[in-house]
Amino acid sequence: MKVVAFKRELQGTGASRRLRISGQTPGIIYGGTEAPVTIALDHNALYHALKKEAFHGSVLDLELDGKVQKVLLRDFQMHAYKQLVLHADFQRVDANQPVHVKVALHFENADVSPAVKLHGATISHVANEIEISCLPSALPEFIAVDLSNMDVGTSLHINDLKLPEGVTAVTHGNNLTIATASVPAGQVSADAAAEEKK
Template sequence: MQFVAFERSKQGTGASRRLRNTGKTPGIVYGGSAEPQMIELDHNALWHALKKEAFHSSVLDMELNGQTSKVLLRDVQYHPFKQLVLHIDFQRVDEKTRLHMKVPLHFSGAEESPAVKVDKCLVTPIVTELEVTCMPADLPEFIAVDLSTLQKGASLHLKDVKLPKGVTAVVRGSDRNPALVSVVPPAAEIETPAEAAPAAEAKGKGKGKK
């Protein structure tokens, strides 16, 4: 994805407020060998770009002063209740340096799985994005996760997912193979044991009467 940015000369709260009043959003680009650079973007164009998943998880082409450079979206500050972007941060991308990014997971095939189609289980994603490390050229827009083979009583874990070439998952904590999707039996099966207990208790009390 490509977007256009412009140099921003004035800094400070007052300057940023005046900038927003003219339909612009203040931002900054940092990283790499160059100094941090203050920028501004057209707010409406930025607002629509931020609605696209790829804008958050892809290497972006930023056009500034007639030159294009590779950047990543790193932070967005929104107004608490207005549809307004207050500030945005981008990081320059070095094509020879590995990236750490969170990539969206796209789940498909759950309705065709034996867990859902046969056993009427409830399939629920536990996470919707995965932290990965890779070279910029290998960064995927998303990671596809096929759920069509899910079985009752078996959740889907990280090692069950085939990652794109050159992409490695970043796992934190002691669990090296975390669950990504849970498979829960039908509600009727879960409620049955709880319902059976009071009935059995009542039956036992009845036998004790003379």
């Protein structure tokens, strides 16, 4: 995905406010061997890009003064109630250096799992993203989570995930829970009552 940016000379609250009024969003590019550069981006293009999941978890081509550099979206600030992007931070990436990024989880096959199919259980998604480390070229858009083997009372953890080649989960020593399967409380008592009537 491509982002077009312009160098921003004026800084400060007033300059940023004027930028936003003119339909642009202030931002910054940092990291790597070069100094940080303050930039301006087209607000509408950025706002719509932020709605795409791939924009958050992909290496982006950022064009600045005719030169393209590889960056990751690191942070952005939204207005409290307006549909307005206030600021965006991008980090330069080196093709030979691993990056640490949060990537979305896509849950699949819940409807064919024993928990749902046989017991009418509910599978709760405890986490919707995980932190990973990999080279920029190996960065996945998302990580698929196969729920087809989940049964009632079981949990799926980070260590159970099948990660793409070259990708490792950053767990900080914790095997965090990703999903759990449990039967809703009302259903358990209804099943018990049905058993008693037999």
